[in-house]
Amino acid sequence: MALTVTAINAAKPRDKAYKLADSLGLYLLVAPSGGRLWRMNYRFLGRQKTLSFGNYPDVSLAKAREKRSEAREALADGRDPTEVRKEKIREQRAKAEETFQAIADEWFGRLELEGRAPKTLQKMRWLLDLAYPLIGNRPIADLTASELLEVLRKVEMRGRYETANRLRSTFGTIFRY
Structure with a gap:
């Protein structure tokens, strides 16, 4: 069952961190401190990896799903989504430094x-x-x-x-x- 904004807003912190699953590997990790983090678990070359998309509400449910789709597209192309993200960051830094x-x-x-x-x-x-x-x-x-x-x-x-x-x-x- 997919997450809703109401369910996200109703999520309260507990003694231990817990997950609210969305779909296709995306979930919201609710930390004991009250922070809510978008994450996605995936496997690449036989290894379990986790990709972070940011905090809720800074990153909305729709934006997190969009980022998940981009990550899944990268996986379908045989690329590691973490490496794709790092490459984008390197390109942005290089562009900013090349004034x-x-x-x-x-x-x-x-x-x-x-x-x-x-x-x-x-x-x-x-x-x-x-x-x-x-x-x-x-x-x-x-x-x-x-x-x-x-x-x-x-x-x-x-x-x-x-x-x-x-x-x-x-x-x-x-x-x-």
Whole structure:
């Protein structure tokens, strides 16, 4: 029998943790402290594993069922749902850490290692400093051409057309890097 929101809300803590089963391996673990945790037991490569989906009511019954379905799809494809989740987290962290400023600084460090002239490095740093306030903290994968164009237009509005042209070229080099 599937769980209902009423049954979940009526669940009271006991001396020991207990489970309220939903279906297809999903259950709500009611802890003695009163916490309610969504979990799913599954087997992968002959080993019993447990996947956690979060706390109730932060994760609703419908959302927990949706996550269970995603996990079951991964199992059907022959993948471990825990590893799929870890991979998503790694991708999100990498995306968050790969900001425009981080990539541009890495590229700039490479220019320094190549032995570029100090004056060239100074000019490149100055160009990058024009862009950092507007797009420096944005993930580089999420930047659009219109956002880069907005940065270039702000430079052009000051009458610095050649600077905007060089900055556009620098953007291209950084994105190719």
